[in-house]
Amino acid sequence: MRYIGNKTKLVPFLLDTVETLGLSSGVACDPFSGTGSVGRALKQNGWRVHCGDLMAASYAYQVTRVELDRTPRFPGALTGGSGRRRYLSYKAALRVLSALPPKTGFITQHYTPAGAAGRMYFTPENGAAIDAAREAIASWHSEGLIDRPREQLLLATLIAGADRVANTTGVYASYVKSWQPNARRTLDLRPIRPTVPRAESALGCTAFRGGAEALVARVGAIDLLYLDPPYNERQYPGYYHLPELLAQGWDPPPPLRGKTGLIPDEDLRSDWCRRGRCEEALRSLLGAVDARHILLSYNDEGLLSRESIESAFRNAGDPDSYRVFTRGYRRYRSDSDGPDRRYRGDAVRERLYYVRRP
Numbered sequence: 001m002r003y004i005g006n007k008t009k010l011v012p013f014l015l016d017t018v019e020t021l022g023l024s025s026g027v028a029c030d031p032f033s034g035t036g037s038v039g040r041a042l043k044q045n046g047w048r049v050h051c052g053d054l055m056a057a058s059y060a061y062q063v064t065r066v067e068l069d070r071t072p073r074f075p076g077a078l079t080g081g082s083g084r085r086r087y088l089s090y091k092a093a094l095r096v097l098s099a100l101p102p103k104t105g106f107i108t109q110h111y112t113p114a115g116a117a118g119r120m121y122f123t124p125e126n127g128a129a130i131d132a133a134r135e136a137i138a139s140w141h142s143e144g145l146i147d148r149p150r151e152q153l154l155l156a157t158l159i160a161g162a163d164r165v166a167n168t169t170g171v172y173a174s175y176v177k178s179w180q181p182n183a184r185r186t187l188d189l190r191p192i193r194p195t196v197p198r199a200e201s202a203l204g205c206t207a208f209r210g211g212a213e214a215l216v217a218r219v220g221a222i223d224l225l226y227l228d229p230p231y232n233e234r235q236y237p238g239y240y241h242l243p244e245l246l247a248q249g250w251d252p253p254p255p256l257r258g259k260t261g262l263i264p265d266e267d268l269r270s271d272w273c274r275r276g277r278c279e280e281a282l283r284s285l286l287g288a289v290d291a292r293h294i295l296l297s298y299n300d301e302g303l304l305s306r307e308s309i310e311s312a313f314r315n316a317g318d319p320d321s322y323r324v325f326t327r328g329y330r331r332y333r334s335d336s337d338g339p340d341r342r343y344r345g346d347a348v349r350e351r352l353y354y355v356r357r358p
């Protein structure tokens with residue numbers, strides 16, 4: 001999925017660094033998990049990973065890509081009782097969702113031109129397909145036909161499918177005023193493969209929806225803490241309100257605000273995106289965690305200066321173990337330069353800050 005700060009491309013750098021540091025697999029925590037790409041890579045490398053994030057949409061990805069150890073089967077009853085099969089494959093369950101009659105629901109009414117606000121996030125046809133699928137997932141879950149992991153797997157699949165036909169330039173802070181070629185395509189629910197653990201040490205991975213401090217308190221003593229917090233003032237819920245709405249559902253329907261139909265997000269706003277608060281957020285998290293090794297991803301255009309990270313890290317662990325690993329990469333451009341923001345070219349340096357605890 002297109003996601004600001006998605007570390008898929010930086011996974012090799014992270015794994016190289018972990019190897020350089022001589023860390024062998026153990027228990028890891030990824031409390032700013034986003035799409036779950038790092039948690040997934042660590043799990044593939046034998047780590048038992050506890051993921052977390054404030055956003056419900058991230059939770060769906062975490063369950064799908066990190067918590068689940070295999071692709072589950074679904075009950076045959078999802079076909080409405082007419083089918084004789086006891087079980088359906090994941091792909092067959094997606095075919096059931098895709099074949100549902102279109103439904104004019106919350107998404108069609110508020111995020112397509114068929115609604116009074118005339119928002120153009122989706123075509124009315126895709127809006128009605130998304131509504132039908134989302135409401136079916138909600139009723140399958142409330143009727144006890146699917147459990148939480150299956151529900152989250154279907155939600156992640158729907159969020160990813162909706163993202164492919166969203167009429168945006170990558171984030172949901174605005175929609176394009178004419179239909180883009182991807183938005184004209186029909187909603188296509190493509191399976192997402194859970195990560196099969198290659199070693200017993202990677203069994204027992206978990207997902208969590210909530211703040212980083214709550215997660216580190218919950219997991220207790222761990223071997224590796226990997227931190228990938230937001231690094232600028234862009235609050236994620238304002239950029240991803242539609243994936244979040246699909247993850248949260250609309251029962252009861254949330255009040256919407258603004259031209260883009262934002263949903264209430266006070267509890268999803270992060271101190272890491274606030275200039276005056278991010279330094280304290282880092283110090284407080286480092287003070288709360290019980291981890292042997294700590295790695296922080298941060299790029300050189302972030303709110304936290306290198307000096308403040310260095311000071312917080314040296315304070316939190318053995319000062320002599322402090323190291324910084326650096327790699328350049330091409331940035332993910334979600335939008336263009338504007339009066340409030342000027343990119344310094346296409347190349348960004350991403351740093352991994354490390355400290356070991358005594």
Ligand SMILES: C[S@@+](CC[C@H](N)C(=O)[O-])C[C@H]1O[C@@H](n2cnc3c(N)ncnc32)[C@H](O)[C@@H]1O
Pocket residue numbers: 003004005006007008031032033034035036037038052053054055058210211212213228229230231236269270271272
């Ligand atoms: C840079 S992104 C992480 C990207 C992720 N590593 C990936 O590869 O997709 C930062 C994430 O931190 C989450 N976040 C922000 N503040 C948080 C907090 N206090 N606790 C937990 N998650 C938070 C955001 O919702 C966002 O998903």
